[in-house]
Every structure is written in C-alpha cells, then in structure tokens.
Amino acid sequence: MRYVVGYSANARGRDAVNLAIALARRQNASLELVLVVPDDSPYNVVHPPAAGYQSILTDQAKLWLAEALTLIPVDVPAQTHVRKGESEASVLIAAAEEFGAGLLVIGAGSRGLFKRFTIGPVASALLHAATVPVALAPQGYGRTDPITRLTCGIGLREGAQDVLDVAAAAAGRRKLPLRLVSLVALDGGGAPEAAKAPREHADERLAAAVKDRVFHGVPVELAVAQGRSIEDAVDHLAWEDSEVLLIGSSRLARDNSLFLGSTANRILRSLPVPMIVVPRSYKSVAQRHGSIQSEEVNQ
Amino acid sequence: MSAEALRSKSSEKRPGEKGPSEKRSGGKGLSEKGLKAGSVGLIGAVVIGVSCIAPAYTLTAALGPTVAEVGVHLPAIFLVGFIPMLLVALGYRELNNAMPDAGTSFTWASRAFGPWIGWMGGWGLISATIIVLSNLAAVAVDFFYLMLAQLTANPGLADLSANLPLNIATTLVFIALACWISYRGMETTKTFQYVLVAFQLLVLGWFAVAAFSHVANGTAFDATAITPDWFNPFAVGSFTAFAAGVSLSIFIYWGWDVTLTMNEETKNPEKTPGRAATVTVVVIVVIYMIVALATLAFAGVGDTGLGAGNPDNQASIFAVLAGPVMGPFAILMSLAILSSSAASLQSTFVSPARTLLSMGHYRALPKKFGRISPAHKSPSYATIASAVAAAAFYIITRTVSENALWDTITALGMMICFYYGITALACVWYFRAEAFRGIRAFLFKFLAPLAGGVILLVMFVKTAYDSMDPAYGSGSNVGGLGLVFILGMGVLLLGVVLMFIMYKVQPAFFKGQVLEKSSQVFDPDV
Numbered sequence A: 001m002r003y004v005v006g007y008s009a010n011a012r013g014r015d016a017v018n019l020a021i022a023l024a025r026r027q028n029a030s031l032e033l034v035l036v037v038p039d040d041s042p043y044n045v046v047h048p049p050a051a052g053y054q055s056i057l058t059d060q061a062k063l064w065l066a067e068a069l070t071l072i073p074v075d076v077p078a079q080t081h082v083r084k085g086e087s088e089a090s091v092l093i094a095a096a097e098e099f100g101a102g103l104l105v106i107g108a109g110s111r112g113l114f115k116r117f118t119i120g121p122v123a124s125a126l127l128h129a130a131t132v133p134v135a136l137a138p139q140g141y142g143r144t145d146p147i148t149r150l151t152c153g154i155g156l157r158e159g160a161q162d163v164l165d166v167a168a169a170a171a172g173r174r175k176l177p178l179r180l181v182s183l184v185a186l187d188g189g190g191a192p193e194a195a196k197a198p199r200e201h202a203d204e205r206l207a208a209a210v211k212d213r214v215f216h217g218v219p220v221e222l223a224v225a226q227g228r229s230i231e232d233a234v235d236h237l238a239w240e241d242s243e244v245l246l247i248g249s250s251r252l253a254r255d256n257s258l259f260l261g262s263t264a265n266r267i268l269r270s271l272p273v274p275m276i277v278v279p280r281s282y283k284s285v286a287q288r289h290g291s292i293q294s295e296e297v298n299q
Numbered sequence B: 001m002s003a004e005a006l007r008s009k010s011s012e013k014r015p016g017e018k019g020p021s022e023k024r025s026g027g028k029g030l031s032e033k034g035l036k037a038g039s040v041g042l043i044g045a046v047v048i049g050v051s052c053i054a055p056a057y058t059l060t061a062a063l064g065p066t067v068a069e070v071g072v073h074l075p076a077i078f079l080v081g082f083i084p085m086l087l088v089a090l091g092y093r094e095l096n097n098a099m100p101d102a103g104t105s106f107t108w109a110s111r112a113f114g115p116w117i118g119w120m121g122g123w124g125l126i127s128a129t130i131i132v133l134s135n136l137a138a139v140a141v142d143f144f145y146l147m148l149a150q151l152t153a154n155p156g157l158a159d160l161s162a163n164l165p166l167n168i169a170t171t172l173v174f175i176a177l178a179c180w181i182s183y184r185g186m187e188t189t190k191t192f193q194y195v196l197v198a199f200q201l202l203v204l205g206w207f208a209v210a211a212f213s214h215v216a217n218g219t220a221f222d223a224t225a226i227t228p229d230w231f232n233p234f235a236v237g238s239f240t241a242f243a244a245g246v247s248l249s250i251f252i253y254w255g256w257d258v259t260l261t262m263n264e265e266t267k268n269p270e271k272t273p274g275r276a277a278t279v280t281v282v283v284i285v286v287i288y289m290i291v292a293l294a295t296l297a298f299a300g301v302g303d304t305g306l307g308a309g310n311p312d313n314q315a316s317i318f319a320v321l322a323g324p325v326m327g328p329f330a331i332l333m334s335l336a337i338l339s340s341s342a343a344s345l346q347s348t349f350v351s352p353a354r355t356l357l358s359m360g361h362y363r364a365l366p367k368k369f370g371r372i373s374p375a376h377k378s379p380s381y382a383t384i385a386s387a388v389a390a391a392a393f394y395i396i397t398r399t400v401s402e403n404a405l406w407d408t409i410t411a412l413g414m415m416i417c418f419y420y421g422i423t424a425l426a427c428v429w430y431f432r433a434e435a436f437r438g439i440r441a442f443l444f445k446f447l448a449p450l451a452g453g454v455i456l457l458v459m460f461v462k463t464a465y466d467s468m469d470p471a472y473g474s475g476s477n478v479g480g481l482g483l484v485f486i487l488g489m490g491v492l493l494l495g496v497v498l499m500f501i502m503y504k505v506q507p508a509f510f511k512g513q514v515l516e517k518s519s520q521v522f523d524p525d526v
Helices: A011-027 A053-071 A088-098 A121-129 A160-174 A192-210 A230-236 A262-270 A285-298 B003-007 B042-053 B055-098 B105-113 B115-152 B156-162 B164-184 B190-217 B239-253 B257-261 B272-299 B317-348 B350-361 B381-400 B404-430 B439-466 B483-505
Strands: A002-006 A030-038 A078-085 A103-107 A134-137 A149-153 A178-185 A220-227 A243-248 A275-278
Touching: A002 A011, A002 A088, A011 A030, A011 A053, A011 A103, A011 A134, A011 A160, A030 A053, A030 A088, A053 A078, A053 B350, A078 A088, A088 A103, A088 A121, A103 A121, A121 A134, A149 A160, A160 A178, A160 A243, A160 A275, A178 A192, A178 A230, A192 A220, A220 A230, A230 A262, B042 B055, B042 B190, B042 B257, B042 B272, B055 B115, B055 B190, B055 B239, B055 B257, B055 B272, B055 B317, B055 B404, B055 B439, B105 B115, B105 B350, B105 B404, B115 B156, B115 B164, B115 B317, B115 B350, B115 B381, B115 B404, B115 B483, B156 B164, B164 B317, B164 B381, B190 B272, B190 B317, B239 B272, B239 B404, B239 B439, B257 B272, B272 B317, B317 B350, B350 B381, B381 B404, B381 B483, B404 B439, B404 B483, B439 B483
Parallel strands: A002 A030, A002 A103, A030 A078, A103 A134, A149 A178, A149 A243, A178 A220, A243 A275
Antiparallel strands: A134 A275
16 A cells, blocks of 8 residues: 655645654555645746756755655655646645555645644645545644544435445554544534434434444444534544544545535544545545455455 | 665656656756746747736836937837847857756856856846836836726825835835745736736737827827937937937846747747747837837927926836826726736746845855745745845835936846846857857857847946936935946945855855856767
8 A cells, every 4th residue: 555645844744744654554555755846837937037946946855855754764665756746736646646545645734823724725625636535634743653543424415335435444454443423513502402313313323324334343433422513523522642533525526536525624623633534436445456356256 | 675775765757757857958967947848839938928028017117217318219229229138138048058047147157257257147137136126016006006096086096106104115015925925936827927918018009099199189298200210229319328228228128038048838949939039029129119109209208297208207107198198098007017017026036036046055145045945845035035135125215216216227227237248248158169160159159149248248337337427317316426326336236245255154156166167068969
C-alpha cells in the first residue's frame, strides 16, 4: 500500500507527515511525499521576465523534501517527488492516481485559532474532487505511533453502507477495533423526552448497519453521540488520541469522488482526531484485491 | 544497505511525469525554463505583450511629461523611442535564451562584467520596478478617487486624491494589497487578461474618436491642426529635450520585450514570439499615435487650462482630459486605467521580488532575501521588502515634490535607460566570441545590442546631467538640485553604498566565488 502525502515545509506539512507515519505503521505502507510547486501561468505577465525562478523554486523544493525525509523514522519507507501544476489539489489527485495510492494525506489546519479544523483551500478543493480517500491531519498533530482504533461515522442516507464496507475492510486489514458512531443533533428544546425518538432511531440505524455483516474478527463497538448540534455531539463523544474517524462523502458526490457534505463539514470543525473521508462507491485496494484473490481461489 | 540509502531513493523523474524540465541551455547550469510548452498562441502572446505595456496607464503617466519636453513633436519621439527599445530587446532575447535566470540583468551583467557591474545592473532593475510600483499605485489611487467622484456625481471626491495624508494612506493600502496578492501567489487568468486588454484598447480608441469629433465640430479646447512636422524628430528644439523624450518613451515601450522572450510557453516557439512582438508593437504604435494625435489636436500644447503643456495636467493627463472629451463616458477611462494599473501593480511585484530573491540566492544580498514561503512558494522576504521600498519611495517623493508622479516617471525613464544599457552591453561582451561568426550573430548579438546600449547609456548620462537643473521635470528641487536628479542618482548611490556594505559583510559573491565571470564559447555546431 502506498500513501501520497501532500507536503509543504511548514507546520501543516509536518502534521500530514506525522499522520501518514501513524497510519502507515499499522499496515506497513510506504509514503510518497509530493511537494507541489506552482506553475507560472504565461498570462500572469511578469515584467521584466524572470524565467529562472522555477529552477530556484525547484531546488528549494528538493531541499525541503530532503528535510522532510529526516522527519520520517527508518521503519517507514518513503520517497519524495517535486511536481508542478497550477492547482495543488489536482496535482495531488493525479499523483495519487499515478502511484495507485490507497490514501492521500494532507494537513488540514490553517490558522484557525479556536477550531481544530479550519480547512485550507487545498484541503477544501481535495475534499470536493479526490478519487481516493483523503486523510486530514488536524492542526498540531504530533503523534507518529500507530493508530489504535478506527471510528466510523454512520449517516442516515444511502451510501452509509459503502463507508461501512471500507471501514470494516480497513479495520480488518489493520487488526484495529472498530467503533461505529451515529451522531444526533437535537436542535432547540432540551426536554429529555424529545431526545428519545431520534436516539432510538439512531440505535436502530446502527443495529441495521451491523446486521449480516462480517467484521473479520475485529471487536466492534456501537455508540450514539448526541448534542445540541453536530459539533456538540462530537465534543460529547470520547475520543482516544490515537484513533481516526472514517466518514463517507456526500451523496451529492459523483461516484468515486469526494464531496464533503454539510454534516461532515461540521464534524470536521470540532473533531480532535484525524479524519479520513472516503469517496462515494469507493472500493479500497484491498477490497479489490480481495475479490480478485477469491476468484482465483474459485478457479 | 543503510537506512539512509534506503530512504534517499528520491525520484525526481519518472516516465510521464510532469516534472521539472531538465533542459538546460548552453551548458551554463544556471537554471531551467519552467513554463509549459504549447499553451500560448499568437493572439495570446499579443495580449500578454499589450497587457505588460499597459497602454492606458502608460499614456496617462507619460504623455504629459513627454509633451512638456518635446511639445508637438510627441509623435516623432514616440516613434524614435522604439528604436533603442528594439535594439536592446534583441540582445535581451539572446541572453534570455543562453542564460534563462530569475536574476535577468543582474545575473547576465555579473556573468559578462563581473560582480560589481552585475550588482549595479540588478540594482537598476530593482530600482526601476520599485519606482514604477509606487507610480502605478499612485495612478491607481488618483483614478480610484476620480471614479468614486464620477460614480457619485460628486466632484469633491476626486479632490480627496490631492489631500496629502489621505493620498499617501490610500497609496500604501494599494501597495499592501498588491503585495499580499503577489505573496499569496494568485495568478491572473487568461480570460482576465483578454478582457483587460480589449477594454483598454476600446476605451483608448473611444477617447481618440471623441477627441477628433470635438475637433471636427469646433468644440475642442484648443483645436490644433496636425502637420507633418510633428513626425520629424529632428525638429525637436534641443538635444536635452530629445534625450528626455527618448528616455520617457523607453518607459512607454517597457514591457514589449516580454513577447520576444517568450519561447517555450508558445505553441510555435520558432515563429510565435517574433510575430507576436511585431503585432504587439504595431498595435501599440497605432494606439499611441492615434491617442497622441487626438490629445494634441484637441488640447494643444498650451500651458493653461486643458492644454497638454499645463504643468497641472502632467501627472495624469486622462484624469483631466477624459471628462471634457468623453463626457459622461469618462468613467470608462477611469475604469480602464484603474484596472490596468491595479493589474500591473500586482504583476510588477513579481519582478523585483524575484530579482531580489535571485540576488539573495547568489549571496549578493543577505540570505533572507532568498527565502521562499513554504505555503505559497513565492519569494517571502523579497516581496515584502519590495513593498516597503515602494512605499518608502512614494512617501519621500510625495512629501518633497509638488508633482510626484511626474518626477517619478522621469526618474523611472532614467533608471530603465541605466539597467537596459548595462544589459545590452553585457550581451555584446558575453557573446563577443560569436560576434563575427555569421550575419545573424553579428546583428543580434553584437550590432543591435551595442547600438541600443550606447544610445541608452548616452540618454542616461544626458538626462542625469540635465536633471541637476532645479527647473527640470516638475521644477521640484532640494538645495538647488533638481528632484529628478536627486531621486535617480540618490537611488543609484544608495545602491553603491549598499553594494560596499554587502562586500564587507559577504565578500564571496564579490570575489566571483558564486557567479563566475564567463562568456559564451563559440561553438560552430550551434
């Protein structure tokens, strides 16, 4: 398994590298660090012409990547790449496709003072167009130890099964305990009775989701989180430092690409742990390989 | 295998990768051109060229000061002024092909003449771009308030621009905004450039037609009949006026050379740049001639009222003339000039920033100038330093001079003559081994840049000498010395002082340990 890491030589890039290491260690993945340098548009008229800036920039990019390699422990194999393009997001997506990467890791934080996730423009663009799962490292993510639990957000709508498939496969592959969470927002009111109905509905939804499903022998825990808002519900849930939240992209997304729905967006804003967003109808590399292998066995 | 070796298998190139082009020219190992091939056609290249020249801004800034020097012979000077620009640009193209480098004049002059002249060449380029930044911002601010006045039909708002503290504050805001956009690395799109250029040309054409119809209807301010004499450069009264006019008209063509140096980004690198340069210059000369003739025919060169010779009108001629000529549509002129100067302001920031960065990179300046922003991949320290310098230059000029825009434009003309002159001679010297090895090399690498360089340096010395006169330019002076001289020479002297400080602090560059002096070796196979 290869992960593409969108690297930049700042705190955001380091967050991404740390998360990539933590995820890679669990399943011996290798990292492809990609640093995107902007391509000069000829219409961005520079006068007097300064043609050689790109070479200085490329040299600097190689230096930055060399520094980045020193951040990566010896047990995680890593390679670096300098790529040019007008849009950082599209270059990263192209790189992920070229390497057959199973995951695209980026640092999501920018200068959000109070919120852990304030989405930068690149992260935002990726979340609307990526064709592979995107892992977002929150600001200041410093852990590089392997992750210990996978939490999967189960939504109300069609497509929830897809993300559960991916979560089950990912947890099975990494031998990670899996927690399935349904988030319930109770707008206004506050009467305990009012909370009952949605809560019960959420319980039913979780029960339905896990029914008839094989979990490859990993422990599964069910949880319902509620709060005045989605953000509040996320805050009420207990999070381990070393876990990762997996959620599906919006039903508005085209097949095999991401589109972060409004709920996911709100989760993102209050989440203390990294989040992986899975494209709609996405089949992980292992799932695809799995089906091929079983066919071979049948023959 | 060691862990280090395992992890350092950094792959920079793979098949099909859109990686950095490793194409290097002339074996100089200086740098590589990074622009995508095959993206700009002839029309695109012409649009880029015209946009670089920014004719609406250029005319409003330079028409007045040029008329003040040469009167009705403005069309002649505009035509003659193109010749040294053409000659120098040919040399510029040869250097750009042989040594594409972010430092341009700085790097080329260092290669040809060694670190000291190279440093001053870079300094001249940086100064010229810093000065034009402050002028662009000031022109944008003038038209910003003028447009507010036109929008609200309240002429009082236009006078706000004359309020010194407010004017300086607004200009600083414009500079800061442009710096921020440039720092963030936001790019101008193709559509934006097409619209901007089309709009400028349309409005300038409209202005000319409106002015000529006033002349025909007898409603012009000072209807002046066009005579062939206007096109005769030898009829200009004195060499002083001629030199001043030529150094100003270098400014009006500044930016044209960009079309010649576009190669790899064009669809047909063999033909597109040359054709684009030709078409661009035809478009520009036609629009300049029409607008210059229209202005002179409508307003005359008198020094009262709307006359193009009136010192009050020099700073920004269209700010004064657009209303009487275009009537209610004058707001289009404000919009055209505001948009073109604001766009140029943002893109011009890139140039001094990259030259400063390059000088920092080659250790001709403190290392921090070579810093690149990790998030935006743009020169960080150098961009901000350029903005601070442009702001400081504007504050000084504005507080000392009654007519700051006029004086900055004249000083700018001088500065462009200085660094273009050095660059052109660097071309001659760098290619000296090839100079007499064929007609093409003789013309483009020797004769054209030599003639252009000599002309420009003569213009530079002559303008510098004349500008000592306290009556030169707007007539502002400090202690009996013309302000234009103080600005021009002061900036160059500051460069000399900084150069010696740098020599004391970081002698490596000045000892030729970073950029070695060299020249193109004659290679009969090329």
